[in-house]
Each structure stands twice: as C-alpha cells, then as structure tokens.
Amino acid sequence: MFENLTEKLTGILNKLTSKGRLTEKDIDEALGMVRRSLLEADVNFRVARDFVAAVKERALGSDVLESLTPGQQVVKIVHEELTSLLTGGEHRLMPSSQPTNAVMLVGLQGSGKTTTAAKLALSLRRQDRKALLIAADLRRPAAIQQLETLGKQLDIPVYSEDPASSSVVQVAKNGMKRAEELGVHWAIVDTGGRLQIDNELMKELEEVKAAISPQEILLVVDAMTGQDAVNAAEGFHEKVSLTGLIMTKMDGDARGGAALSVTRVTGVPIKYMGVGERPDALELFYPDRMASRILDMGDVLTLIEKAQESVDENQAKEMERKFREASFDLEDFLTQIQAVKKMGSLSQIMEMIPGMGQMSSKLKAGALDDGQIERVEAIIRSMTREERQKPEIINGSRRRRISRGSGTTPQDINQLLNQFRQTQKMMRQLSRSRNPKNLMSLFR
Helix, strand or coil, X not given: CCHHHHHHHHHHHHHHHCCCCCCHHHHHHHXXXXXXXXXXXCCCHHHHHHHHHHHHHHHCCHHHHCCCCHHHHHHHHHHHHHHHHHCCCCCCCCCXXXXXXXXXXXXXXXXXXXXXXXXXXXXXXXXXXXXXEEEECCCCHHHHHHHHHHHHHHCCCEECCCXXXXXXXXXXXXXXXXXXXXXXXXXXXXXXXXXXXXXXXHHHHHHHHHHHCCCEEEEEEEHHHCHHHHHHHHHHHHHHCCCEEEEECCCCCCCCHHHHHHHHHHCCCEEEEECCCCCCCEEECCHHHHHHHHCCXXXXXXXXXXXXXXXXXXXXXXXHHHHHHCCCCHHHHHHHHHHHHHHCCHHHHHHCCCCCCXXXXXXXXXXXXXXXXXXXXXXXXXXXXXXXXCHHHCCXXXXXXXXXXXXXXXXXXXXXXXXXXXXXXHHHHHHCCCCCCCHHHHHC
C-alpha cells in the first residue's frame, strides 16, 4: 500500500529532519520533490498543487523556521495536511432511527461489488450488527450464485429471486421486506454494474434508490485504476448522491492517487478499504491512521485491534507466562504463527509497525514472503509432539523424515531450528531482566 510514495516522502522528509536549521530554500526544494512524488503516484494535479501550497504556507511560518526542531515540525504539518486531504465528513455508516437500514452498493463491473457486499456483511457482524445480503445484480448471471455461495460460506442470509421473472426494483423492495421480517440492522443491496457509466445504468440505480430509500449509497471502486476511479466517483455522485466510498485492492501495488484524490475532488468520504481477498480483509477507513501509514509512522491502533480479534486472552496470558519462564517451545511457536496469520499478511502487519512500512515492499518482492510462514508451519506440523517440545533431539534421520513430510529440505529445517535457538536465547536474556514483556500482553 503506497510503497513507492511512502519511500519517496520519507526520504524527502528525513533529509529535512537531519538538518539543524531550515531555510525557505530548503523547504521549497523539499516541497517541489513532494509535489513530483504525488504526481508520480497519480494524485490529481490540482489536489497535489493545493496540498503543497497548504504545507508551504504553514511551514514558512516563523514558529517553524525558528523552532529547535524545524524538520520535525514540517513532518507534523505534512501529516496533518495529509489527514485533512483524506478527511471528508462522516467515515462511518450512519444508521437512521429505523430498526433496519439499507446500504446500496454501486459501481462499475470488475470493481469487486459482490465480494465486497459479503465482506461488509461480515464486518458488520463483527460489530454485532446483523445484515441481509440482497442479490439485486440481475445483469451478470453469475452474480446471484456468487453472492449465495459467499453467504453460505460466511453464514450470512441472502435474499434472491429468479432473474427471469423479476426486476431489479422488485428484488430490492422484496429484499427490504425480508430484512425487516428478520429484524437485521442492515440490508446490503448488491446492484448491477457496467463497463462504463451510461444512462441505462444510472436510470436503474435511481429507480432502486427511489424504491428503498437507502440510508447509505456506497460506491465500490478499484483503487488500482487511479484517476479513472476518481472520474467514476464523480459520475456516480452526480447521479445518485453517494454517501461514501469503498476502495478495493488497496493492498495491491497501486500508486495511491485515487485514495489521495477522490475525497478532495468529490467531497465523498472513504468509509472502508479492501486490503486482500480474505473475507475479513475489509478495514474501516481512518484518515489519520492512513496518513501515518503513508509517512511510515505505522498504525499501532489498527494492529492492536486486529490482535484483539485474533488472540485469545487466556492463550495470551499463557504465552506471557512461558515467555517469562523461557519455556517457549515449537508448539507455542506454531500457535503464535497461527495467530499472526489471522491478522493478515506479513506485508500488511509490517505497514502497521512504525518505521517498518517499507519492509512490506520487500515482502512482496520475495525477500520475505507469506510462503515462508507456510513452510515453517508445515515443518512444525510434520514433527512429533516430543520433537516440538524438545527440538534438541532432532538428529539427521529425524530431519530427513520431517523434510519428507513437509515437502521441504533438511537445510530448511536447520534454518528454522537455528532461528528458534536464537529466539530462545533472546527470551532467556529478557526473562532475567526486571520487567520482561511479551508483545502479546499489549493486546489483552
């Protein structure tokens, strides 16, 4: 997410913070590079121009240039202006006083509307808000079946009708009645899309809007399409008055221009962002947290929230006890790996740790990857319980057996055991300190 932009911005700002004093020329040169970096990231040129102008106006103030840490002050200003750029009103779903509210998902074909509908329902359920999925995309024959399959996998109810004998408006209205009967909090209406915005598509969406009066109209848009995503948002907002956006494929190698431009251009807030293919890979959008990620300041709050969802409290306490006693074995290591996998990919986790965002690009490039976690997990699963608890008994013949069972090589097993011994050594050193802490204890 924003790897290239993050690398460039942090490089520019690091040069400023390394200087004891700053001149107007220093700031002009740095902001010139910032503007070029934003344009290369496909940020709308007017947005980039206005952003740089706002930063410059504040950075040239005497309270910045004459401060003891002018570089840090500029970084703070950039973070605040980035947050402002990404902020566009209410970034949460806003229910009405009615017991059941409708969310109408709109967008072009290929933006991921149907899978996003299921992800949104799952996200709401994790917030103790029940949802019904309404299959109102009658344009694409496989859309109804796809939504029903996703609903079955996630145990989320789906309302659908035979497309041959139904209209989109009829399905939406009947689906809302069913949602009220079930007493769900949100009815999520998956509407049809086209390859481009046209009058027929917009007329259909306007009719659905008039029939069900949705509380939220969310545009699902592919972040990797750059300024095309911004143009689509403008077109849909003009016709159906969007209340929010869901940016999909934010975990890809997108240059970031759409996410940084769309709210300022349209005035419509981003409410969610898709960060992967997994059903739970839909995150609430926080402008300040996103600004921190872009500047490689991490996103510790989101990391903690993910850990709290993924780690059992009793398990965390037991892990902390073993950490203090330096009795952590490969069984425990496997448990920790499984907990990390629930939180998302390694690259996504790295982005949330301050100063480690640029490491995520190395993960994606293959220097480190999620496949290595899979290999480690396979190796440990191929061990006996005794070998997991006492890895020192693993000799040559045991290595060969484990490698055959895990589809790896004896060298892979040697590497894992060496890394584990280093981890144990570190734990013993920390356990002798006055106040050893396990990272897991932060998440309880």
